[in-house]
Amino acid sequence: MNTDPVATHADLQLVTLDVNGEQHDVITEPRRTLVDVLRHELRLTGTHVGCEHGICGACTVLVDERPVRACLMFAAQAEGTCIRTVESLSEDGGGELNDLQRAFTEHHALQCGFCTPGFLMLAEGFLAERPEATKEEIREVVASNLCRCTGYQTIVEAIDACATARRGACAQRCESKEH
Amino acid sequence: MKPAPFQYHRARDVDGAARLLAELGDDAKVIAGGQSLVAMMNYRLARPRHLVDIGGLRELDRMHRDAAGGLHIGALTTHHTVETDPAGVLRAGFEVLKKAMTWIGHLPIRTRGTVGGSMTHGDATAEWCLLAVVLDAEFVARGPQGERTIPAGDFFHGYYTTALDPDEILVEIVFPRPAPHAALTEFAERRGDFALVAAAVDLDVAEGEVRGGRVALGGVAAAAVRVPEAEAVLTGGGSFEACASAAAEAVEPPADASGSTHYRKELVRTLVRRACEEAVSR
C-alpha cells in the first residue's frame, strides 16, 4: 500500500521551504499562500495577515532579502528561495530585540502592534538595499503598509534613527580600520 | 478569502509551459509574479483549475540593448529590476522606464510583479501598457505553433484582454528605439494606487526644438490609447498647452465614483502638459 500522502492525494503537494535558515518539508494544498503556511503549518505566527490582497502589508516578509507580500505568493512559488520572517530579527531567536526593533520601541512606533511585523520586515529589506536612505525615501517606502494607530510619523522616525545609527557604526568601523 | 483549489505545475522551459497550457485547455493559467493573479484568486474572481508557474524561467529575466539601440526586456523582469537597473542598460535613452516604475504600487509589489504580467493583465491604467503604446513596443509571444511578434497597437484589446492566445507565453517586450525625451506622469488618489488618469509622451526634439511626438493616455478608455489629435498639434509646431487641450477634447473618459468625465478631461489637460514639459527638459 502506498502511504505517501503526496502520492495518494492529488490535491496535496510537498513543498520545501528555507525559513530563517532552517529547511522545512511541508505537505499542503497548492492553494496555500506563503503567509498561511508560515502561520498554520510552521506556527510562525509573528507574520500577520490582514487583507489578503496586497493592500495592508501586515504579511510582509523577506524573500531572498527583498520585501514581498506573503499573501500574494503561493508557498510552492517560494521553493528554492530564502525566506526571512520577523522571528529572525531578534538575536539568538527570541532573546534580545535587534536595533530596528529597539528603535520601534524607543520611538513609540507601535500601539496595538498588528502592523508591526510587516513594517519591521519592510524596513529591514529596504535598509539593506539602501543604507543611505533619506527620511523622505523612508516616508515613501512606508506608504506601502497600513497602520491604524500611530499616524506613521513615529514609524518613519524609528526607521530613520535605526538607519542613522547603522551608518554611524559602519563609519566607525571603517575609521578604526584606517588607523 | 482563500483561493479555490487548483493543481500547481512548475514550468521547466517556455515550450514545455506552452505545451502544458495547450493540453490543460481553458482551465489553466500562467502565473508569473502573482501580484494581480493571486489577489484575484483570493477574491475568487479567478478560479483556474491549474496554475503553470513560469517564475523559475530565469532566461526570461533579463534586459539588453541591441545594435540599433533598441531595448529587449524579458517578460519575467520585475518592476524593481527596471527601477534599479543594476546593469545600467537603460542609460542613454530609456531613463523614462526607470522613472515610471516609482508610480507602480509599492516596493513589495515591485519586487515580485513582472513586466510581462503587467502587460498581459492589461489594466487600462497600468504604467507598462501606457509605455508600450507610446513607445511602439513589440510583443514576442511563443506558443505551440511557434513564435510571433505583435505590435503594441494590436496587443491591447480593452478591459483586461490582449491579443495573446490562452496557450501563448509572452517572452519578451521590445522597445525598438531610444526615447531620450519621453516622460510619464499620473494622478492617483493615494500614493501607489492605480492612476485615475496617466499620460505619457515621447517627443522628437532636434536642435532644441520639438518637431513632433507621440501622446498616449491611460484611464480614459478600456485600454491605453494614442491620441492622434494631440500628436498633430505637436507636428504642427503648436504649444504644449494646445497639445494638452487637444488631448482633453479628443477623449470621452467614463465617469465613476472616483471622478466625472469632466474631471478626468481636466486631469488629461494638466497631465499631458506636465508630461510634455518634463520630457522636453530631459
Ligand SMILES: Cc1cc2nc3c(=O)[nH]c(=O)nc-3n(C[C@H](O)[C@H](O)[C@H](O)COP(=O)(O)OP(=O)(O)OC[C@H]3O[C@@H](n4cnc5c(N)ncnc54)[C@H](O)[C@@H]3O)c2cc1C
Ligand atoms: C497593492 C497593489 C498595487 C498595485 N499598483 C499597481 C499600479 O499602480 N500600476 C500597475 O501597473 N500595477 C499595479 N499593481 C499590479 C502589479 O503591477 C502586477 O505586478 C502586474 O499587474 C502583474 O504582474 P505579475 O507578474 O504579478 O503577473 P501575475 O499576477 O502572475 O499574472 C497576471 C496575468 O498575466 C498572465 N501572465 C503573466 N505573465 C505572463 C506571461 N509571461 N505570458 C502569458 N501570460 C502571463 C497571468 O496568467 C495573469 O492572467 C498593483 C498590485 C497590487 C497588489
Ligand code: FES
Ligand atoms: S495581508 Fe498581505 S497585504 Fe494585507
Ligand code: FES
Ligand atoms: S500599531 Fe496598531 S495598526 Fe499599527
